Every structure is written in C-alpha cells, then in structure tokens.
Amino acid sequence: MKKIAMIPARYAATRFPAKLMQLLKDKTVIRHTYDNTVATNLFDEVMVVTDSEIIFNEITQHGGKAVMSIKQHESGSDRIAEAIVNMHVDIVVNVQGDEPFVQKQPLEKLLNVFDDETVQVASLMQVLYDEKFINDPNYVKVAVDKNMISLFFSRSVIPYLRDKNIAVTYYEHIGVYAFRKQALLNFTNWPITPLEAAEKIECLRYLENGVPLKMVVTQYMGVEIDTPEDLKRAAALL
Template sequence: MQQKIIIVIPARYASTRFPAKPLAMLLGKPMVQHVYERAKQVQGIADVVVATDDARILEAVEQFGGKAMMTSEHHQSGTDRLIEVMKAYPADAYINVQGDEPLIRPEDIALLVAQLGLPETQVATLCHAIHAEEAKNPNFVKVVLNQHKQALYFSRSPIPYPRHAEHATYYKHVGVYAYKKQVLEHFYELPFSGLENAESLEQLRLLEAGIPIQALTVEETGPGVDTPQDLKMVEAMLTGQSVAPPENPLAKIKLVITDVDGVLTDGGLYYNQDGEFIKRFHVRDGLGIRMLIELGVQVAVVSGRDSAVLRKRIADLGITRFKLGVKDKFQVCNDLMQDCGVTKQETATLGDDSIDLPAFKACGVCFAVGDAAEYVKQHATHVLKLNGGHGAFREASDAILVAKGLYEVLSTTDGYAKIMDMMVQ
C-alpha cells in the first residue's frame, strides 16, 4: 500500500535579515511560489502545504493557486510549524522543505520519497560533498556518516577534525527533512538535548535520543536565500548569468566598536555591602578582543556608563580607545572611525538595546546579541546566537576572523601559537 506523503513549506514573514522574504519577487513570482512549484513536481506526493504565520503570505499562496495554512506565530522552528500542520493534514510521512530554497531540485526530494518507502527509515535528509575550506565556515552545517549512510553527528565545526587531512571527506547538510509521522507525534516527548543547545541544531535532539537519520548524498545544491544579495545571485543563476559570490562584509572589518552592559556583560549590576557595584564579564569575550587586536582589527569600547570596574577591565584587555558616559553614540562612532582612518563599511558594532541604535546607524555592520530586544534585532545586519555576557562578542570576533581567512588561529595549535604571547582573558 502506497504511503501518503505531504510536503510542508514553512514560510515566516519576520525574517531578521530579510523581512517578508517569502514574498520577495524572483523573476516575476514571489519566492515561495518557486519553492511550491518545484515541490509539486515531485512524484508520489499527496499534497503540498505552505505553513505560515502571516496573512500576507497566506493570501499570496492562494492567489497563485497554492494551498496554505495559518500556524502559530510563537513557533521556534520549522519542525514546530510542521507538527501543527500534521494535525490538520493527516498523512503517513512529511517532508519539510524550507521556503527560502527556490533552487531545490524535485529529483532530490524524490530520493527522500523513495527512502520513506523503506520500513526501517524514520528520518531522512540530504547532504553533499564540500571542499575543506568550505568546511571551516561555521555558517555551513556539516555531517559525518556511518557505513550505512546514517548521520553520526552534525556540527558547525569542521568534522571530522583533519588531523590527517588526506583522509578527511566533508559533507554539507542540506536542511530538507523527511519524517515518518510517528517521529513527529513523539517529538516533544524527546528529552532535552545538551548537544542541540550547544550547536543550536535541532536535529541533534533526534540523534541523542537514538533515532537514526538517513543522509542521502546529492549533487551540490544551489544557494538558499538569507539576504537580498542572495536573491540577486539566485536570479542570476536562473537566468543563466554568470555571477561572482558576494564578498563577505565581515572580511572588510578593521574596527569593532562594542557596547558594554548587555554585550560584554549580562547586563546585571551587582551591589556589594558598601554600595559599590560590580559586573560579570566573560573570559571568552576577552580572548576574542585580544585576538582581533593582535590580528590587526582595532577594538573600541563605547558605553553609556563609567565606573572604576569598567576602566579596570578595559585596561586589563589592553584597549586604548574607549568613550565612557556617552549619550550620543552616533557622533562618538563617527569620531572613532575618523580617528582610526576607517570607513563605515569597515566598522562593526555590537549592541543589545535602544541606546545602541544610533551606533547601528553609524556603522556598516551591526551585531545584535542573542537576547537583544526584537526591535533592536530588526536593525541589525547580523543576529548572534549567544547572549550578552555569555560569549556573544567572541562569536562575532570568530565570524570576522573566519571571514578574513584566519580560521587556523582559532582552530590549530600552530595558528594560535603565532599570537599566544599577547593573549589575555
């Protein structure tokens, strides 16, 4: 008896880096329509449903003749949205196809359909081979496989570790999932996963619970769309134009201006019995600051507060450019850029609250920490996963160094040894 399989396309409206992304026009059609039409080409599919949190996307899908369903705006992931769809559209299995993958190949999805026909398959996904340099990019999720082509582990780090590089083969994970309904029915019953939390990868919850994930190898896939620049690249590919990948703006950064409270600290003010307050800093942020400085990126501190505690921390880290007790961060950032001889595009800033918005306006690259207010994240070019005072600055500094081709300093003994003598935390 043939299984009933439904493709679900999660499509959120409020993307941080590209608001209204599913409705962005691509060759005269909203992007979500391209994904929907490719999904409809897959043989053996009973239905295709767009799962959205916004009436504008629902209306757009219905206008081109597609099927869509409103789902809760509080879902944290595409899997959450898929589970809600499952309650309204019963089936034997479901395939989750992201709404920002307009170049997804129907034949690749068809491989997942075939895999779902095997009784032993519970979850399946896709991957493809990449070069060693690509594997260093933490924005690419990598997967290692066993002899049965099942996932052993997923990571943002390069896995396997290339101690003997000639034996290392790297696979990039393609975020398309196929689930038997039984897995989704019990998904929320799975125990909390420390691995999932550490890597911010939901699929690790399944592996840690002992649920195998079959990984099918395909040819290299086209890029997904996370930014307007990605959309232009995809459009060029669809029209047969040659296009160079956009330069990573982080590779140009020569100056990083950081806030303190809520970025280098957790935002707390702790008073002792004498009425003096202390702050909690994170040592990994300190190391990230020193790495940037030693590798030629200037670091400046701008804060609305001034205190002996803060001045001591700045001195310990060897930061020579700082402005404390600042009210107008826009002007201060422009003054620092002029003093350092850098442009707006060569300057990054980190913030967490409304007081940092003038700095965001002044600088070309703006990082919002993971627990920043939502209205601040909307103005950021990059949203970090880690919270202020919990390694957020280090996450930003690592991303800058990786973009500059300095990954070995972070990941190898020989690379770190070049700057080790100047490191403090």
C-alpha cells in the same frame, strides 16, 4: 503510503528578515519553492505552513495551498507537526521555504529510503568542495557513518582535519527532511536539547534522543537563501 510536502515559512527570519518575500526574477522565493515542489508530482498534497498573513496571501492568491499556524514555534518541524496532527498521512517531507531550486530527483531519492521500515527520519546532504563554505558557520556540516547514517551535525568544521594527509569528504546538510508521522510528533513532544540549543540545529534533537537520520546524497540543490549574498547567487543561477 500517503506522502505530503509541507513548507514551513517564517516571515521574520533572524539572519535575513523577509527573505521568503524577496523577488527572484518574476516570483518571490517562497513561490519558487512552492511551485517547484508541486511540479515534482511526488506528493498527494503540498502546503505552506506559516505564521505570516503576508506569506499566506502570497501563496493562496496565486492558487496555492497554505495554512496559518495557531501557536508560536521554535522550529519548522514544530510548525509542521501542529498542522498534520489530525491528518491521515504516512510520510511528511519538510521542504524549507528558502530552497527555491527544489528538484524532483533528490526528493524522490529521499522518499525511497522509507521502503526500509527501520528508517524514521531522513534528510538530504551534498558534498562541499569550497573551503570558504566548509568554514562558514551558515553552512551546516554533517558527519556520517559508512551506511550514510548521521553521526553529528555542526556549524563547525567536521571532521577537523588534524592529519592533513587524510582525504575526507565534507557534506553540507540541506534542510530538507522526511519523517514518518509519528516520528515527527515524537520530536515535538521532546524538549529542546542542549546541543540543539547550542548549535541552533533542530535535527540534533533527534540524535540526542537516540534517533539517527538516514542521509541521502544529492548532486546539487542550488542555493539556500540565508543571506542577501545568497539571494544574489540565486539570481545569477536563474
């Protein structure tokens, strides 16, 4: 199977504008993400897909591959779909541009689930331990069944612990997806769904159209850069 990694990169992020161009030590966030994805050696090709000439130049001037989006897009998945529609590829991994601590092992585990031909879409998650983050709407939570198939994604706390004596595990959804090409193209042909619009979580569109996500647990993916505070935490890790 031909496997590629696509990194959607929007300059004007709502919560933290220009976050991908913020410096983390000696490199921008988007270059950390790109370089670390390439360094995994898991992909036939790695490319940034962006609506910004600033980000495009940041990648290409440092020897990377990037492509400009032609249309305006609501989600990173839509942006990637436009770029791959005429490409010969089997599996596409969507690595979010604000994930500067990309590592090989989680992405390899994600790719391996496609040995099961029934899997159409997969994504990563990690255990949330800190109550502060569990209650933070910037951290998207996911509930799964016993086979690690997604049941629901929410910015709210799921599950809600009505019985305080029950031990539950809280998972944070990490915005790293993998798709079979046709599953991604199907996604872009569906209109935005009500739950997706309400929560601003794009993968809910799959659930609302009857396509479950296979979830893969990873031990640690570092810090996703959503706020200035996240940038400070990421800098401390480096």
